[in-house]
Amino acid sequence: MSADIAKLTVDDKAVDLTVKHGTIGPSVVDISKLYAQTGAFTYDPGFTSTASCESKITYIDGDQGILLYRGYPIEQLAEHGDFLETCYLLLYGELPTAAQKADFDYRVTRHTMVHDQMNRFFQGFRRDAHPMAIMVASVGALSAFYHDSTDISDPQQRMIASMRMIAKMPTLAAMAYKYSVGQPFVYPQNDLDYTSNFLRMCFAVPCEDYKVNPVLSRALDRIFILHADHEQNASTSTVRLAGSSGANPFACIAAGIACLWGPAHGGANEAALKMLEEIGTPDRIPHYIARAKDKNDPFRLMGFGHRVYKNYDPRARIMQKTTHEVLNELGIKDDPLLDVAVELEQIALKDEYFLEKKLYPNIDFYSGITLKAMGFPTSMFTVLFALARTVGWIAQWSEMIEDPSQRIGRPRQLYVGAPQRDYATVASRG
Numbered sequence: 127m128s129a130d131i132a133k134l135t136v137d138d139k140a141v142d143l144t145v146k147h148g149t150i151g152p153s154v155v156d157i158s159k160l161y162a163q164t165g166a167f168t169y170d171p172g173f174t175s176t177a178s179c180e181s182k183i184t185y186i187d188g189d190q191g192i193l194l195y196r197g198y199p200i201e202q203l204a205e206h207g208d209f210l211e212t213c214y215l216l217l218y219g220e221l222p223t224a225a226q227k228a229d230f231d232y233r234v235t236r237h238t239m240v241h242d243q244m245n246r247f248f249q250g251f252r253r254d255a256h257p258m259a260i261m262v263a264s265v266g267a268l269s270a271f272y273h274d275s276t277d278i279s280d281p282q283q284r285m286i287a288s289m290r291m292i293a294k295m296p297t298l299a300a301m302a303y304k305y306s307v308g309q310p311f312v313y314p315q316n317d318l319d320y321t322s323n324f325l326r327m328c329f330a331v332p333c334e335d336y337k338v339n340p341v342l343s344r345a346l347d348r349i350f351i352l353h354a355d356h357e358q359n360a361s362t363s364t365v366r367l368a369g370s371s372g373a374n375p376f377a378c379i380a381a382g383i384a385c386l387w388g389p390a391h392g393g394a395n396e397a398a399l400k401m402l403e404e405i406g407t408p409d410r411i412p413h414y415i416a417r418a419k420d421k422n423d424p425f426r427l428m429g430f431g432h433r434v435y436k437n438y439d440p441r442a443r444i445m446q447k448t449t450h451e452v453l454n455e456l457g458i459k460d461d462p463l464l465d466v467a468v469e470l471e472q473i474a475l476k477d478e479y480f481l482e483k484k485l486y487p488n489i490d491f492y493s494g495i496t497l498k499a500m501g502f503p504t505s506m507f508t509v510l511f512a513l514a515r516t517v518g519w520i521a522q523w524s525e526m527i528e529d530p531s532q533r534i535g536r537p538r539q540l541y542v543g544a545p546q547r548d549y550a551t552v553a554s555r556g
């Protein structure tokens with residue numbers, strides 16, 4: 127990595143800051159010594175101009191609409207590979223050989239069962255509990271059931287905990303869904319691939335055989351690939367920060383799930399579908415476009431806009447194609463939600479407000495239509511996002527733990543509160 131110098135003067139202190147250059151993408155100005163040299167902090171709420179770490183995992187070019195996992199374009203991985211191959215790539219940095227892939231699939235498959243007392247853990251929830259609430263709780267609870275893989279200083283335990291989470295997320299997600307609809311849990315089947323296993327655990331019932339639709343399984347597996355990782359987004363940064371204190375991996379991933387739930391982040395797929403349902407018909411679109419542009423109205427077009435992509439989210443293009451594939455397979459010729467979504471996108475992408483602010487559809491705009499058509503309730507959409515993103519969180523967490531320069535994350539602040547003052551007795555407070 128090459129380096130240059132940037133010069134900065136703060137009050138009367140002139141400092142030389144090292145500029146570091148990566149493989150591709152923006153360079154960084156190393157400010158780690160700035161406070162010691164000048165007594166001043168930098169200020170960047172929302173981290174719009176801040177790099178929190180070095181990483182080799184995922185690269186995004188927001189202007190070009192490029193997304194690479196370990197250097198491979200998302201379009202090629204989604205087209206040619208499967209989700210577990212992407213998991214291997216994100217975790218180990220290279221595409222697996224046939225033997226490595228077979229071994230990885232075998233190991234993941236044989237960790238898909240959860241401790242049977244998890245069933246009793248679920249009984250504590252109300253039946254109408256939001257599945258994301260159940261996921262935050264049950265993934266955090268894994269550290270109680272699998273305490274033998276929580277010592278983060280032991281690479282072997284880190285690997286076991288990682289495999290356990292990748293393998294068990296589909297089982298827990300399916301249990302959250304089954305619990306919410308009052309149906310019995312379905313155990314994983316070792317002769318099924320990862321995504322087919324998940325579909326069967328969600329939709330099979332004891333009263334009849336369940337046959338996985340290979341077109342739907344392939345489509346959902348591709349959707350998982352699209353959601354697997356995305357650089358230092360809010361939930362990944364949450365996982366890294368939680369991990370920097372030495373918290374166990376299950377607790378860190380539970381923290382990531384909690385952050386992902388927000389409607390500005392992973393909760394947007396659920397919010398986007400609800401928005402399309404509220405709009406209802408194309409003739410009502412102009413009213414909602416006007417609301418989205420109205421500064422006094424908190425309404426936003428859910429599934430639109432992105433902190434990094436100032437061009438079309440490459441995942442949204444693949445998502446849109448997958449939506450048509452799934453609707454065709456299911457014989458859904460005329461989906462009113464899709465009609466609204468396509469019309470809304472066409473109107474928004476010609477509107478000056480959206481063009482000027484570079485607001486394009488993101489991955490969450492079309493995913494809800496696809497998942498609803500597959501039979502998932504809206505409340506499960508973010509659970510599926512969390513299922514897929516678990517491998518990205520783990521890869522990023524592992525990279526942080528293995529970084530010899532890693533320290534606990536502890537940002538500072540610009541204090542604008544009261545200066546020091548003496549205690550006032552109740553009698554003197556007026």
Ligand code: SDX
Nearest residue numbers: 356359390391392394418426427428429430431432433483
């Ligand atoms: C994900 O970071 C990641 O990588 C996330 C993710 C991942 O894979 O991990 O890609 C997944 O979270 C995708 C984003 C899903 N969220 C939504 O679809 C919710 C709707 N989108 C917005 O809330 C918003 O666009 C964000 C949160 C996604 C991005 O917010 P930013 O970067 O902080 O941008 P901003 O809120 O400062 O908006 C910039 C301007 C504002 O107008 P001004 O104040 O400058 O006049 O654009 C406007 C906003 O009002 N704006 C929108 C809008 N999004 C931004 N106006 C209408 N509708 C929108 N959707």
